[in-house]
Amino acid sequence: MAVSNAVDGSGGRGSTAAPWRNWAGNVTARPARTVTPASTEELAAAVRAAAADGLTVKAAGTGHSFTPAAATDGLLVRPERLTGVRAVDRAAGTVTVAAGTPLKRLNETLSAHGLSLTNMGDIMEQTVSGAVSTGTHGTGRDSASLAAQISGLQLVTADGSVLTCSAEENPDVFAAARLGLGALGVISELTFAVEPEFLLTAREEPMPFDEVTGRFDELVAENEHFEFYWFPHTGNCNTKRNNRSQGPAAPPGRISGWVEDELLSNGVFQVACAVGRALPAAIPGIARISSRALSARTYTDIPYKVFTSPRRVRFVEMEYALPRAAAVAALGELKALVERSDFKISFPVEVRTAPADDLPLSTASGRDTVYVAVHMYRGTPHEAYFAAAERIMTAHGGRPHWGKLHTRDAAYLAAAYPRFGEFTAVRDRLDPDRRFGNAYLRRVLGD
Numbered sequence: 172m173a174v175s176n177a178v179d180g181s182g183g184r185g186s187t188a189a190p191w192r193n194w195a196g197n198v199t200a201r202p203a204r205t206v207t208p209a210s211t212e213e214l215a216a217a218v219r220a221a222a223a224d225g226l227t228v229k230a231a232g233t234g235h236s237f238t239p240a241a242a243t244d245g246l247l248v249r250p251e252r253l254t255g256v257r258a259v260d261r262a263a264g265t266v267t268v269a270a271g272t273p274l275k276r277l278n279e280t281l282s283a284h285g286l287s288l289t290n291m292g293d294i295m296e297q298t299v300s301g302a303v304s305t306g307t308h309g310t311g312r313d314s315a316s317l318a319a320q321i322s323g324l325q326l327v328t329a330d331g332s333v334l335t336c337s338a339e340e341n342p343d344v345f346a347a348a349r350l351g352l353g354a355l356g357v358i359s360e361l362t363f364a365v366e367p368e369f370l371l372t373a374r375e376e377p378m379p380f381d382e383v384t385g386r387f388d389e390l391v392a393e394n395e396h397f398e399f400y401w402f403p404h405t406g407n408c409n410t411k412r413n414n415r416s417q418g419p420a421a422p423p424g425r426i427s428g429w430v431e432d433e434l435l436s437n438g439v440f441q442v443a444c445a446v447g448r449a450l451p452a453a454i455p456g457i458a459r460i461s462s463r464a465l466s467a468r469t470y471t472d473i474p475y476k477v478f479t480s481p482r483r484v485r486f487v488e489m490e491y492a493l494p495r496a497a498a499v500a501a502l503g504e505l506k507a508l509v510e511r512s513d514f515k516i517s518f519p520v521e522v523r524t525a526p527a528d529d530l531p532l533s534t535a536s537g538r539d540t541v542y543v544a545v546h547m548y549r550g551t552p553h554e555a556y557f558a559a560a561e562r563i564m565t566a567h568g569g570r571p572h573w574g575k576l577h578t579r580d581a582a583y584l585a586a587a588y589p590r591f592g593e594f595t596a597v598r599d600r601l602d603p604d605r606r607f608g609n610a611y612l613r614r615v616l617g618d
């Protein structure tokens with residue numbers, strides 16, 4: 172077993188750890204020690220050694236959660252060496268990867284084999300296991316989150332044994348552990364159902380808020396993947412429609428792609444956010460200009476190049492999953508909130524959809540869903556805006572993204588998720604001593 176800062180002669184105990192920070196910089200943890208296993212066997216040995224020493228255990232991905240979901244003062248399992256493709260089965264349409272594999276590497280490997288995931292989120296820096304464990308999703312009329320695309324997994328449980336799970340093998344654990352919040356064990360590998368690589372045509376187009384909300388049902392119904400961004404302090408939105416295409420591929424030109432994706436969405440946006448942080452009164456004016464800077468464009472490319480883009484400007488985020496029928500009303504209330512308040516919001520509000528799925532703790536569990544995400548530039552006070560937005564979302568029966576900021580507790584979540592008890596029963600059976608517990612899980616799942 173390799174460890175991050177010591178030669179390992181530790182019997183799976185690993186090294187004394189440096190503090191751990193998440194991507195947004197709003198969560199810091201001080202684990203008692205760290206391990207970086209390279210195999211399922213090394214991972215199981217590390218869990219057994221932690222249990223023998225009375226330490227709790229948390230696996231971290233790349234720390235892209237805004238909640239302290241991966242924070243621990245016990246043993247921190249780092250993902251860096253538990254990576255790589257373990258099997259590609261073209262006939263079955265599956266690929267098996269080690270739990271710490273970054274989504275970027277999964278996507279690139281799939282593409283090299285002429286395969287693709289069906290749907291994915293906005294970025295691909297996260298690990299596969301971190302992404303599925305909090306319900307990472309993109310937007311889709313028919314296709315759901317990453318966790319819903321899993322057909323099998325391997326889980327190291329509290330006593331260090333290895334459980335193989337699928338719809339046929341340990342089906343109750345499989346149902347829960349696909350989106351398990353790290354509460355049931357440490358995932359060592361995941362199998363995704365994949366499909367032959369296809370092309371997507373993206374159409375990005377500015378649209379007024381009133382039009383996009385007025386036509387929302389139609390836009391969702393007519394497109395395989397519809398999403399939009401609303402720019403607070405304005406009536407402007409940018410819409411994006413992705414649909415499968417026969418081709419040919421026509422990626423954005425190198426220069427125009429760089430202007431849109433790097434210069435405007437990252438470079439200029441970073442400067443605009445920094446100016447807004449120093450001079451909040453300038454934000455509405457900046458929003459009016461920047462909401463007009465992105466122009467209409469159409470391009471066709473392989474899926475991960477259409478779904479994902481670089482996100483270099485650091486922010487904090489809260490996202491709620493609403494019943495689809497409540498979305499337009501909630502968005503109207505959010506817009507009215509910004510108009511009547513003193514909040515100065517430099518980040519757009521992102522709106523996406525998902526079909527109902529069958530995962531107990533999925534934010535889309537059992538209901539067609541619209542996601543509404545609010546963001547604030549890092550270092551800007553976000554609490555009052557997020558609290559006011561959260562009141563709107565919870566009044567509509569919203570479920571918070573498990574990896575994004577929220578203030579909900581187990582009592583609220585038990586009422587929001589009809590199958591909550593099914594999940595906690597599996598947790599009680601697999602981890603009665605809460606080897607995989609932390610403060611976040613105590614809040615959202617209970618003791």
Ligand SMILES: Cc1cc2nc3c(=O)[nH]c(=O)nc-3n(C[C@H](O)[C@H](O)[C@H](O)COP(=O)(O)OP(=O)(O)OC[C@H]3O[C@@H](n4cnc5c(N)ncnc54)[C@H](O)[C@@H]3O)c2cc1C
Nearest residue numbers: 232233234235236240292293298301304307308353358574
């Ligand atoms: C810039 C940015 C863009 C984002 N875009 C999207 C998006 O488009 N859609 C969306 O839904 N979310 C998005 N997110 C949220 C992000 O996808 C999730 O928070 C995701 O969980 C992060 O994955 P990670 O690898 O960083 O895991 P971490 O945040 O490090 O960990 C997340 C959880 O997974 C658990 N975990 C990690 N590895 C294992 C393992 N091996 N076994 C068991 N549990 C494990 C951790 O304990 C923790 O509970 C975004 C976040 C950022 C910062």
